Amino acid sequence: MSAVPATGMCLRLLLLLALCSAGCSAAALSLSLRGSWRIRSGNGSLELPGKVPGCVHSALFQQRLIQDPYYRFNNLKYRWIALDNWTYSKKFEIPFDISKWQKVNLVFEGIDTVTEVLLNNVSIGKTDNMFRRYSFDITHVIKAVNFIELHFQSAVIYARNRSKAHTCYKVPPKCPPPVQEGECHVNFIRKEQCSFSWDWGPSFPTQGIWKDVRIEAYDICHLDYFTFSPMYDNNIQEWNLKIDSSFHVVSSKPVLGQVVVSIPELQTQWTDSIELQHGKRTVKLFVKINKNITVKTWWPHGHGNQTGYNMTVLFKLDGGLSFERSAKVYFRTVELIEEPIEKSPGLSFYFKINGLPIFLKGSNWIPADSFQDRVTPALLRLLLQSAVDANMNTLRVWGGGIYEQDEFYEFCDELGIMVWQDFMFACALYPTDRDFLNSVRAEVTYQIRRLKSHPSIITWSGNNENEAALMMNWYNVQPSDLPTYINDYVTLYVKNIRKIVLTEDQTRPFITSSPTNGAKSIAEGWVSKNPYDTNFGDVHFYDYGSDCWNWKNFPKARFVSEYGYQSWPSFSTLEKVSSGEDWSYESKFSLHRQHHASGNYEMLQQATLHFKLPRSADQLRTFKDTLYLTQVMQAQCVKTETEFYRRSRSEIVDGKGQTMGALYWQLNDIWQAPSWSSLEYGGKWKMLHYFARHFFAPLLPVGFEDEDVFFIYGVSDLHSDCMVTLTVRVHTWSSLKPVCSETTKLFVMKAGESALLYKKPVPKLLNCNKCTRQSCVVTFYLSAGSQLLSPTNYHFLSSLKKAKGLHKANITLKDRPRNVAVQYRDCPVSSINS
Numbered sequence: 001m002s003a004v005p006a007t008g009m010c011l012r013l014l015l016l017l018a019l020c021s022a023g024c025s026a027a028a029l030s031l032s033l034r035g036s037w038r039i040r041s042g043n044g045s046l047e048l049p050g051k052v053p054g055c056v057h058s059a060l061f062q063q064r065l066i067q068d069p070y071y072r073f074n075n076l077k078y079r080w081i082a083l084d085n086w087t088y089s090k091k092f093e094i095p096f097d098i099s100k101w102q103k104v105n106l107v108f109e110g111i112d113t114v115t116e117v118l119l120n121n122v123s124i125g126k127t128d129n130m131f132r133r134y135s136f137d138i139t140h141v142i143k144a145v146n147f148i149e150l151h152f153q154s155a156v157i158y159a160r161n162r163s164k165a166h167t168c169y170k171v172p173p174k175c176p177p178p179v180q181e182g183e184c185h186v187n188f189i190r191k192e193q194c195s196f197s198w199d200w201g202p203s204f205p206t207q208g209i210w211k212d213v214r215i216e217a218y219d220i221c222h223l224d225y226f227t228f229s230p231m232y233d234n235n236i237q238e239w240n241l242k243i244d245s246s247f248h249v250v251s252s253k254p255v256l257g258q259v260v261v262s263i264p265e266l267q268t269q270w271t272d273s274i275e276l277q278h279g280k281r282t283v284k285l286f287v288k289i290n291k292n293i294t295v296k297t298w299w300p301h302g303h304g305n306q307t308g309y310n311m312t313v314l315f316k317l318d319g320g321l322s323f324e325r326s327a328k329v330y331f332r333t334v335e336l337i338e339e340p341i342e343k344s345p346g347l348s349f350y351f352k353i354n355g356l357p358i359f360l361k362g363s364n365w366i367p368a369d370s371f372q373d374r375v376t377p378a379l380l381r382l383l384l385q386s387a388v389d390a391n392m393n394t395l396r397v398w399g400g401g402i403y404e405q406d407e408f409y410e411f412c413d414e415l416g417i418m419v420w421q422d423f424m425f426a427c428a429l430y431p432t433d434r435d436f437l438n439s440v441r442a443e444v445t446y447q448i449r450r451l452k453s454h455p456s457i458i459t460w461s462g463n464n465e466n467e468a469a470l471m472m473n474w475y476n477v478q479p480s481d482l483p484t485y486i487n488d489y490v491t492l493y494v495k496n497i498r499k500i501v502l503t504e505d506q507t508r509p510f511i512t513s514s515p516t517n518g519a520k521s522i523a524e525g526w527v528s529k530n531p532y533d534t535n536f537g538d539v540h541f542y543d544y545g546s547d548c549w550n551w552k553n554f555p556k557a558r559f560v561s562e563y564g565y566q567s568w569p570s571f572s573t574l575e576k577v578s579s580g581e582d583w584s585y586e587s588k589f590s591l592h593r594q595h596h597a598s599g600n601y602e603m604l605q606q607a608t609l610h611f612k613l614p615r616s617a618d619q620l621r622t623f624k625d626t627l628y629l630t631q632v633m634q635a636q637c638v639k640t641e642t643e644f645y646r647r648s649r650s651e652i653v654d655g656k657g658q659t660m661g662a663l664y665w666q667l668n669d670i671w672q673a674p675s676w677s678s679l680e681y682g683g684k685w686k687m688l689h690y691f692a693r694h695f696f697a698p699l700l701p702v703g704f705e706d707e708d709v710f711f712i713y714g715v716s717d718l719h720s721d722c723m724v725t726l727t728v729r730v731h732t733w734s735s736l737k738p739v740c741s742e743t744t745k746l747f748v749m750k751a752g753e754s755a756l757l758y759k760k761p762v763p764k765l766l767n768c769n770k771c772t773r774q775s776c777v778v779t780f781y782l783s784a785g786s787q788l789l790s791p792t793n794y795h796f797l798s799s800l801k802k803a804k805g806l807h808k809a810n811i812t813l814k815d816r817p818r819n820v821a822v823q824y825r826d827c828p829v830s831s832i833n834s
Contacts, residue, residue: 055208110211257317301416346535350660399464400426548637556656740768
């Protein structure tokens with residue numbers, strides 16, 4: 001890669017063969033247009049430099065024309081930016097003789113969102129989808145010196161106009177709830193849905209060139225895309241590799257050649273002849289992996305290694321033309337199991353990876369910032385590493401955000417994080433006119449081809465909560481209109497998206513919605529009368545009014561893909577975007593930052609059930625303590641709920657149970673505000689995340705009460721049985737030394753199961769040293785000899801506001817890197833290992 005100066009601009013000229021990473025020839029040239037551009041407002045009154053990739057908001061901030069958009073009330077103050085129609089422009093020179101090339105294209109990896117593109121005052125195309133690549137033929141327009149302009153239309157105005165043009169019937173919802181302070185009709189534009197606002201995020205409908213842009217010039221032919229899928233043949237028990245390569249052949253004559261696929265570590269080399277005819281041509285290869293070599297499979301975090309193999313694919317064509325691609329190949333299988341369960345009226349819903357049932361434990365991922373140019377690979381790595389450090393193995397990329405950048409999925413591959421990948425549709429009904437469907441088909445096809453080679457992605461999901469929105473009538477649809485909306489739903493997610501998924505990717509399951517009843521929804525015509533049926537599929541569950549310490553309030557479902565409670569971020573995070581007058585729980589700022597109706601009240605009401613609210617003459621002290629208390633409340637609530645789901649994995653009670661997934665809402669934040677996250681904006685751990693590191697531990701004792709009896713279950717995510725003992729201790733609040741302790745005999749903790757380990761009436765448990773529910777607390781852990789195998793868990797016998805004997809804490813903190821995970825010794829393998 002070499003830098004080529006052009007009229008004072010640093011334009012990078014990439015000499016390569018069809019954008020290959022190695023083995024290049026002079027068959028193609030690529031000129032990056034990243035870097036400095038000019039941006040001007042709709043009436044021309046404001047003009048400024050801006051960077052690509054980037055957006056208008058970032059450019060204004062970088063030029064100090066606006067404050068940090070996240071500061072105080074700036075999301076309202078700067079609403080005008082999204083309502084204007086901005087223009088991006090750039091003058092550039094071509095540092096090679098453009099006339100010698102048969103084909104020249106202008107390629108945008110991502111435009112946000114609605115534009116008309118002009119090159120040398122000639123309109124060469126339009127865009128209306130943030131989630132796809134655009135390529136425009138500029139062969140007869142390009143010159144030695146060029147001027148490019150992108151005329152953006154306000155996404156807010158575009159969406160409003162598209163909604164008005166849809167006159168045959170309304171497509172709800174019209175607008176977000178007023179508390180979100182957002183924009184309307186987001187379902188009419190293929191753009192990040194939460195950019196118009198959400199109940200945890202601001203409204204910043206950005207405009208800009210948010211990904212790479214370049215000019216490509218080539219002769220004879222060009223490799224447009226390259227993708228692959230490892231596949232396992234159960235019949236003959238061998239691995240194969242399906243490789244798809246799409247060429248654009250500009251030569252009028254057939255192009256002959258040879259393709260060589262090489263995976264040295266697997267002693268696999270495969271060669272075949274190819275012939276490319278004029279036009280768009282796809283070469284499909286099916287490579288058999290050497291079955292004399294043991295293929296090491298990719299495993300989720302906590303279940304094995306993430307072994308990958310280096311592969312090169314070389315196309316050697318007529319006239320010395322060659323294309324080479326290098327990639328990391330991972331081998332794994334994934335199955336979604338929906339089958340009858342004994343003593344239950346429904347079906348199971350769980351994933352097998354490499355033939356092994358895996359309990360999916362983790363969270364939900366949202367965009368890490370409203371402005372994607374701020375989201376660096378380092379930030380992504382920090383957030384994803386935090387998920388792994390908390391013993392998570394799964395993240396659901398939620399359907400109201402974006403298809404994440406390549407580095408996100410590469411990090412997930414390396415870290416062993418399974419990805420439940422939504423398509424970008426959320427909490428709305430959508431139009432199904434021809435233009436909208438054409439745009440969606442291009443989007444879905446592009447994203448599947450871009451992402452399907454990643455082993456981390458274990459399932460595609462059509463949307464977030466749209467089956468529930470439709471069938472639970474969130475938008476007050478008249479019964480007579482319901483068939484119309486059901487038809488739209490099936491048209492979009494089944495006849496279009498599902499059809500493309502099944503064509504493009506046969507290696508992972510497709511789920512129409514989340515939540516869904518899975519096979520039952522399909523049997524009912526793709527929409528179920530009750531999408532929250534706990535006997536089928538996955539559920540989303542939120543209950544802010546009931547006591548979160550009472551496990552009986554939670555659904556004993558097959559899979560829980562959303563649940564959670566709000567908390568505020570720490571004061572150190574809020575302080576950066578607020579001022580002194582904002583630092584009270586009842587301030588205008590605190591109300592403004594809360595986008596969930598009654599959210600601030602609900603947090604205090606939940607906290608009041610078990611804690612004393614802060615009271616101080618010092619308003620700032622009270623504010624800081626209240627922020628802290630919301631995090632304590634959130635952590636304990638999510639802990640109680642998660643442990644309930646984990647201990648329900650192996651049992652059926654009254655037909656309910658066999659829970660095989662717990663993904664709490666949500667992992668990360670998009671800005672500094674109250675939300676359901678366990679990581680604050682920028683990556684700081686909330687208390688919940690520290691708790692998650694324990695309640696997602698691979699071996700965990702879980703305690704709870706029922707009818708004045710105390711139970712402890714053991715939960716194992718391990719692959720092997722192991723010999724353990726359970727130690728139960730009773731402490732008074734006034735001393736760290738236990739007043740009672742008992743240890744069980746060695747017993748076998750079965751691999752991949754939960755089981756009852758301990759049962760005792762609470763009065764007997766307290767029958768030591770005059771303990772009462774208010775004066776004592778129970779702790780318990782699993783061990784083998786002196787080896788600690790699990791976190792030390794605890795069970796409160798009363799609300800903490802009723803606890804007696806508590807002393808004022810005197811704590812000394814020794815600094816330790818936050819991302820160092822707690823280590824437990826390996827479990828001794830049982831002699832009766834299954």
